[in-house]
Amino acid sequence: MVTSPEVALRAAGLRVTKPRVAVLDVLAEYPHATADLVTNQVEAKLGRVSKQAVYDVLAACVDVGLVRRIEPAGLPALFENRTGDNHHHLVCRACGLTTDVDCATGERPCLTPSDDAGYLLDEAEVVFWGMCSECQLKWRSPRPM
Amino acid sequence: MVTSPEVALRAAGLRVTKPRVAVLDVLAEYPHATADLVTNQVEAKLGRVSKQAVYDVLAACVDVGLVRRIEPAGLPALFENRTGDNHHHLVCRACGLTTDVDCATGERPCLTPSDDAGYLLDEAEVVFWGMCSECQLKWRSPRPM
DNA sequence: GACAGAGACTTGACTCGTTCCAGAAACGGT
DNA sequence: ACCGTTTCTGGAACGAGTCAAGTCTCTGTC
DSSP states (O other), X not given: OOSOHHHHHHHTTOOOOHHXXXXXHXXXXXXXXXXXXXXHHHHHHHSOOOHHHHHHHXXXXXXXXXXXXXXXXTSOOEEESOOSSOOEEEEETTTOOEEEEOOSSOSSSOOOOSOOTTXXXXXXXXXXXXXXXXXXXXXXXXXXX | OOSOHHHHHHHTTOOOOHHHHHHHHHHHHSTTEXXXXXXXXXXXXXXXXXXXXXXXXXXXXXXXXXXXEEOOTTSOOEEESOOSSOOEEEEETTTOOEEEEOOSSOSSSOOOOXXXXXXXXXXXXXXXXXXXXXXXXXXXXXXXX
């Protein structure tokens, strides 16, 4: 997804507005941004923007597939602009740092359950939980709790 | 996990109290219960219980590994008492119905990412998203939107 | 270039799930 | 039975996200 926000928006049939472009710019810069971070960064570019506008923009982009929303347990929702492939995520239990991993097997749904229990499945979401290298260091060294 | 709640609690080093036993009973009956459902069901057994007590009990049980907490995106947290194995979940996008699936590969972590990016991983959480058989019927038949 | 209507944005109140706090009650080892 | 610890109660508070109503701004058309 190297197209510019303007082109991507138009291609998706969405109107091109300043907030939308700004949101997509932010996502290009921060690959796993919370709604809150997006709001702050957009405000840094445009001045005051309502949080509602940010949620609307994000929802619209998620709807048309420009943005993907992930919600690791215990963390606020994260938004990312990498949507074409079916990649997965590594999440740090300590600090929440989230990193992409390419899907081991290739295309979606990359996994199939032993038994689908009658469900019509369209996606296998994989989250790898662990501790990022930075937090491993922090927790290994003696520190006051 | 077929041991009785009392035995399980004691084995885990937790005190045996009526609310705790009741919570575990409820989880035995409802394999994927929300905190709210647990509260209602416990109240049906014991009379008034504070929601704080329920959250405390659940948190204590999660801590000692008697209960597992899962948080599918968009749904309130679900609690389940099946903790020994490393099974995964099928979640219906339409109604939220959650069903267990045995892990395809066996033991934990059942998957390894193509690249661990320096993380020390301990769990691969897999959620299969789709539509349960009941919702497939509902959506296939003509219905007013 | 101006216009109109659909779509997008603002403001502010509100819901929901969850957590925090202080004090009261219950448990269980001695 | 007693006492210290742990657990439970009730209520307030929090953060993320949603709803509703009104205003503004794109964009296609004249």
